[in-house]
Amino acid sequence: MAYLELDRVAKQFGAQTVVDDFSLSVGKGEFISFLGPSGCGKTTTLQMIAGFLDPTRGAIRLEGKDLIAVHPAKRGLGIVFQSYALFPHMTAAENVAFGLEMRNVPRAERAERVRAALAMVGLAGYEDRHPRRMSGGQQQRVALARALVIKPSVLLLDEPLSNLDAKLREEMQIELRQIQRTIGTTTILVTHDQNEAMSLSDRIVVMSQGKIEQIGTPQETYERPASAFVSQFLGKTNDFAGTIDRAVTPSQLVAGSWSAPAPAGLNGAVTISIRPERIGFGDAGLSAKIVTRIFQGNHWLFQCDSECGPAIVIRQNDGTAQPAEGEAVRLTWRPEDMSVRARAGA
Amino acid sequence: MSAVAEERGARAPWALTAPALMLFVGVLLIPLAMTVMLSFHDWGQYKGIEPVFILKNWKEIATDPYYAEMFWRTFRIAILTTLLTAVLGAPEAYILNRMSGRWKSFFLLVILGPLLISVVARTLGWALLFGGNNGLVNKLLMSFGAIRSPIPFMFTETGMVVALAHVMMPFMVLSVWAALQRLDPQIENAAMSLGAGPVTIIRRIIMPQIMPGVLSGAIIVFSLSASAFATPAIIGGRRLKVAATLAYDEFLNTLNWPLGAAVATLLLVALVLIVVGSNALIERRYAEVFR
Ligand SMILES: Nc1ncnc2c1ncn2[C@@H]1O[C@H](COP(=O)(O)OP(=O)(O)OP(=O)(O)O)[C@@H](O)[C@H]1O
Ligand SMILES: [Mg+2]
Numbered sequence: 001m002a003y004l005e006l007d008r009v010a011k012q013f014g015a016q017t018v019v020d021d022f023s024l025s026v027g028k029g030e031f032i033s034f035l036g037p038s039g040c041g042k043t044t045t046l047q048m049i050a051g052f053l054d055p056t057r058g059a060i061r062l063e064g065k066d067l068i069a070v071h072p073a074k075r076g077l078g079i080v081f082q083s084y085a086l087f088p089h090m091t092a093a094e095n096v097a098f099g100l101e102m103r104n105v106p107r108a109e110r111a112e113r114v115r116a117a118l119a120m121v122g123l124a125g126y127e128d129r130h131p132r133r134m135s136g137g138q139q140q141r142v143a144l145a146r147a148l149v150i151k152p153s154v155l156l157l158d159e160p161l162s163n164l165d166a167k168l169r170e171e172m173q174i175e176l177r178q179i180q181r182t183i184g185t186t187t188i189l190v191t192h193d194q195n196e197a198m199s200l201s202d203r204i205v206v207m208s209q210g211k212i213e214q215i216g217t218p219q220e221t222y223e224r225p226a227s228a229f230v231s232q233f234l235g236k237t238n239d240f241a242g243t244i245d246r247a248v249t250p251s252q253l254v255a256g257s258w259s260a261p262a263p264a265g266l267n268g269a270v271t272i273s274i275r276p277e278r279i280g281f282g283d284a285g286l287s288a289k290i291v292t293r294i295f296q297g298n299h300w301l302f303q304c305d306s307e308c309g310p311a312i313v314i315r316q317n318d319g320t321a322q323p324a325e326g327e328a329v330r331l332t333w334r335p336e337d338m339s340v341r342a343r344a345g346a
Numbered sequence: 347m348s349a350v351a352e353e354r355g356a357r358a359p360w361a362l363t364a365p366a367l368m369l370f371v372g373v374l375l376i377p378l379a380m381t382v383m384l385s386f387h388d389w390g391q392y393k394g395i396e397p398v399f400i401l402k403n404w405k406e407i408a409t410d411p412y413y414a415e416m417f418w419r420t421f422r423i424a425i426l427t428t429l430l431t432a433v434l435g436a437p438e439a440y441i442l443n444r445m446s447g448r449w450k451s452f453f454l455l456v457i458l459g460p461l462l463i464s465v466v467a468r469t470l471g472w473a474l475l476f477g478g479n480n481g482l483v484n485k486l487l488m489s490f491g492a493i494r495s496p497i498p499f500m501f502t503e504t505g506m507v508v509a510l511a512h513v514m515m516p517f518m519v520l521s522v523w524a525a526l527q528r529l530d531p532q533i534e535n536a537a538m539s540l541g542a543g544p545v546t547i548i549r550r551i552i553m554p555q556i557m558p559g560v561l562s563g564a565i566i567v568f569s570l571s572a573s574a575f576a577t578p579a580i581i582g583g584r585r586l587k588v589a590a591t592l593a594y595d596e597f598l599n600t601l602n603w604p605l606g607a608a609v610a611t612l613l614l615v616a617l618v619l620i621v622v623g624s625n626a627l628i629e630r631r632y633a634e635v636f637r
Contacts, residue, residue: 050535050539052535073539073541073542073543075539076541077539079539081530081536083530083531083532084530085530085532085535085536086530086536087533087536087537087555088555089554089555089632098540098550102540102541150540
C-alpha cells in the first residue's frame with residue numbers, strides 16, 4: 001500500500017498553473033527524486049507536501065489519512081531547505097534540539113538524541129558551534145540532523161546539495177544515501193542534477209512544466225525514456241527518424257540503411273532513441289562519417305554525420321583500434337537497447 | 347618599488363583624506379573644544395563673560411538639584427520614548443515585512459513620509475489636536491461630554507513622549523526593517539516544520555534575530571530624543587525644560603553662555619558614554635547574529 005500518496009494534485013498561482021495533475025504513490029522507506037529543469041514546479045510540489053502551500057486541487061494522503069487538513073506544524077515531516085534555514089542565533093546542538101523541545105522530549109533524552117543525530121552526520125564535537133562559523137557542508141549536515149532527529153515520517157529535501165562544490169557534493173550524496181538506508185526514512189529529494197537523482201533514488205519522477213513526464217527506476221527512465229523530453233534531459237541521446245513498414249512480412253523498422261524487426265503496437269513514422277554508449281561500429285547498419293573523435297580517458301567520444309542526421313557514439317577505451325576522423329563507418333545497435341515512440345507531427 | 351614611490355604611497359591616504367579631515371576639524375572639533383573651554387569661563391550679570399578658568403558652572407550643576415532633576419527628566423523622557431518606539435515599531439516593521447508587494451511599498455511610504463515634513467510642523471500638529479481648550483480633539487470630546495476638562499498633553503512629560511515617539515518612529519521601523527531583511531525567507535517555515543506555533547516562532551526565532559536591529563534603533567532614538575530640541579520646546583515650552591531647551595535658554599535668554607556650555611557639554615558626554623557603552627554591550631551579546 002502506498003505510504004505517501006499524491007492524487008491529481010494541482011497548484012495555480014493566479015491564472016498560471018504551476019503544477020498539474022500530479023499523481024504519485026510513494027512506498028514506505030522509498031527514496032524518490034523529483035527531477036526537472038528550473039521552474040518546473042518541484043519546489044512547489046514539495047511545499048504542498050510540507051504544507052507551506054495549499055494545493056488548488058487534488059488530495060495528499062499519508063498512510064491513507066488526508067494530509068492537507070493537518071497544519072504544517074503537526075505534520076511531523078523533516079525538511080531540509082536549499083538555504084538550510086538554520087537558526088543563526090542557536091548553536092548546532094540547539095538547532096537540532098529545537099524540534100525535540102517542541103515535542104516536549106525530556107531534557108536528558110533530548111541531549112542524547114541530539115548527540116546521536118550530530119554523530120550520525122559526522123559532526124560530533126561541533127555541538128557548540130554557531131551555524132555562521134561552519135562551512136557549507138557542515139551547515140548542510142546540521143540541517144539534515146535537525147530534520148532527522150524528530151524521526152520524521154517523510155524526509156523532504158529541496159536541492160540540499162546544490163550549494164556545495166562538486167567533490168563535497170559527491171561525498172554528501174554517498175553519505176545521504178547511507179543514512180537513508182540505515183534509518184529507512186521515506187525520502188523525497190528535489191534536484192535538477194540528473195546524476196544526483198540517478199545515483200541516489202529508488203525511483204525518479206521526471207517533471208517538465210508542472211507535469212510528470214515519467215516515473216520509473218533510474219535505469220528505466222534512462223533506458224526507456226517515455227518521451228523525447230526525458231531522453232534529452234537524462235544525459236546525451238540520439239534521436240533518429242525511422243518508419244515502420246507493415247507491408248512486408250515480417251514487418252520492419254527502418255532508419256536509413258539500418259533495419260530490424262518492427263516492435264508491436266506502432267505504425268508509420270517513429271522516433272528511435274538510442275544512448276550513445278549503446279551504439280557500436282559494425283559491417284552493416286546506418287552509414288555515417290566520423291566528424292570528430294575526442295579522447296576522454298576511459299572512453300572515446302565520436303561525433304558522426306549519419307544518414308539520419310548527427311549522431312554521438314561513445315566507445316569504451318578497451319584497447320581496441322578505433323576508427324579515425326573522416327572514416328566512413330556503419331552504426332549498429334541491438335533492438336532491445338533502443339526505445340521507439342510515435343513521431344509527433346508526422 | 348623605489349623608496350620614493352613607497353614614501354608617496356604612505357602619504358597618499360593622508361593627502362586624499364585631508365579635505366574631509368580639515369572640514370571635520372574646522373566645523374566639529376574646534377567649536378566643540380571651544381564649547382568645552384567656554385564651560386570653564388566666568389559670567390556675571392554686568393561683567394559678561396570673563397575668559398578665566400574656574401569650576402563655578404560645573405559646581406552649580408553638581409550641587410543645584412534643579413539640574414539633576416532636569417537631566418533625570420531628559421533621560422526619563424528619552425527612555426520612555428525609546429521603549430514606546432520599540433514596542434510599537436518592531437511589530438510594525440514585522441507586519442510591514444509580511445505584507446505583499448503593493449501594500450508594502452504603500453505603508454512603507456506612510457511610515458517614512460513624515461520624515462519629509464519638518465519636526466516643527468509635526469509637533470505643532472499635536473499641539474493643534476490637544477492644545478488646551480481649543481485643541482481639536484479636546485473640543486470634540488468635550489462637546490460630546492466624554493471629558494470635562496482638556497486632556498493634559500501640553501507641558502506634560504506624557505505629551506512630550508508621545509510627540510517624540512511619533513517623530514522618532516521611522517528610525518526604529520527602518521532599523522528593525524533592515525534586520526528583517528537579513529532573515530532567511532524560509533526560517534519561519536523551518537521552525538513551523540519542526541512543530542513551532544506562531545507565538546513560539548516570533549519569540550524564539552524572529553525576536554532574537556531582530557533584537558540587534560531593535561537595539562541599534564533604540565540607540566538612535568534614545569540619543570536623538572535626549573538631545574531633541576524642537577519637540578520639547580513646543581510641547582514643554584519654558585515650563586517643562588529638558589537639557590537641550592535649558593542650554594538654549596541659558597545661551598539666548600539669560601545670556602549665561604558658560605553655564606549653557608556646561609549643560610551642553612554634560613549632555614554630550616553623558617550621551618556619548620551611554621551610546622558607546624550600550625553599543626559595546628550589544629555587539630558582545632549578539633556577536634553571533636551580527637556576523
Ligand atoms: N508564490 C508564487 N507566485 C507566483 N508564481 C510562483 C510562486 N512560486 C513559484 N511560482 C512559479 O511557479 C513555477 C515553479 O516554481 P518552483 O519554485 O516550484 O520551481 P522549481 O522546479 O523548484 O525550480 P528551481 O529548480 O529553479 O528551484 C515558476 O515558474 C515560478 O515562477
Ligand atoms: Mg526549487
